[in-house]
Amino acid sequence: MTRRIPASTIRRLSHYLRSLEDLERDGGETVSSEELAERGQTTAAQVRKDLSHFGSFGKRGLGYKVEVLRDYIREILGVDRIWNVALIGAGRIGAALFEYPDFGSRGYKCVAIIDSDQAKIGTRWGDLQVRSPDDLQSLITDLGVELIVLAVPAQAAQEVAERAVKAGVKGILNFAPIRLKVPSEVHVEDVNLVMQLEAVSFAITQRTVGA
């Protein structure tokens, strides 16, 4: 719909979606921005503002219909469809993703696993076989992969990313602790657990030192 949506709005939309799914499981029919706010750790005004970027989905005096809003948010976030994902780097990080129950239920489908370790190539992971990096481009093209999970060591990441982008990948969930250089139309989302740990230790340290 509109341009220039704050990243914080997107994060909150993800929360709302989860809340709506919970509500539906519990048989809720409608929600108010108030109720959604409580569950999402924000304010009612914020909820309404977030949604207003994309349209008006509620009824005044009544609230939002749970199912309807859920579907709209799914559409906004682009999770109303299947995404073919390739996992590059068959280490523990990659494996961990599959433990996340929401991973599959949100439409992310792992269709290829690639690793450069000769010992891993050919082994089965569920119903997939680990493939060689040589097949990277052809796999991406043939399987229609738009999204990759990049879980390789830092020094290999840039090169792999470039090849993936060349083959048509549009988004990268990047676990390598480097800033990938990619064309601006490719979206990179960095996961950096050490950085998050540092945020924790900072908070504790300041709290201990400060007043």
Add this chain to the structure above:
Amino acid sequence: MTRRIPASTIRRLSHYLRSLEDLERDGGETVSSEELAERGQTTAAQVRKDLSHFGSFGKRGLGYKVEVLRDYIREILGVDRIWNVALIGAGRIGAALFEYPDFGSRGYKCVAIIDSDQAKIGTRWGDLQVRSPDDLQSLITDLGVELIVLAVPAQAAQEVAERAVKAGVKGILNFAPIRLKVPSEVHVEDVNLVMQLEAVSFAITQRTVGA
């Protein structure tokens, strides 16, 4: 030093720290805010502003001494010491953390692993033995654990967190997809990979639809 530091500043400090360590490896003696900005994907003014919250570490006309600034940032982030960390939930997510090379080098030391799965209890992970949740409190107290990595299923997370906090834990890196309720002095940092994937699919979707 000062109060009210933007969370974004902390994230950037983590980046600066990494850059400084790289520079040191390459034998750099001094850096300018300009150079630090390039590596950290921000602006020189932002770098200076970030640092100004904590003191003045540079020399006008010259820049910052790499080693000195690095030590200051380490101190600010609280990574100039060893943090005893307990891993709760010995699944793949937990295992993945140990693959992160920076995890140990930043002073985070895993001193205990806890899992409720009887089959896992007693098994060795490196030089640690997986322990039962019954030992949670005593382990935290005895080993001086201040920080936990919470990688258990959502429904167990709240209860485990409460017990950990009661035993003295001050910070939590939370992988469970729920909003933990803890006393305000305990810092919780949420890791939510599905949410990050949603941010990617949103970006791609909007890009495809929009102008």
Add this chain to the structure above:
DNA sequence: TTGTGTGAATCCCTTCACAGCG
């Protein structure tokens, strides 16, 4: 001259407050 440190200006996100629809 160079590049930091910092008030002032700007920009963007959040919050307020209320008009208006159901």
Add this chain to the structure above:
DNA sequence: CGCTGTGAAGGGATTCACACAA
């Protein structure tokens, strides 16, 4: 009435611009 949708106000973070120290 109740609750959404939204301009306007407010606040916090980033950027600007320059005084000043090395």
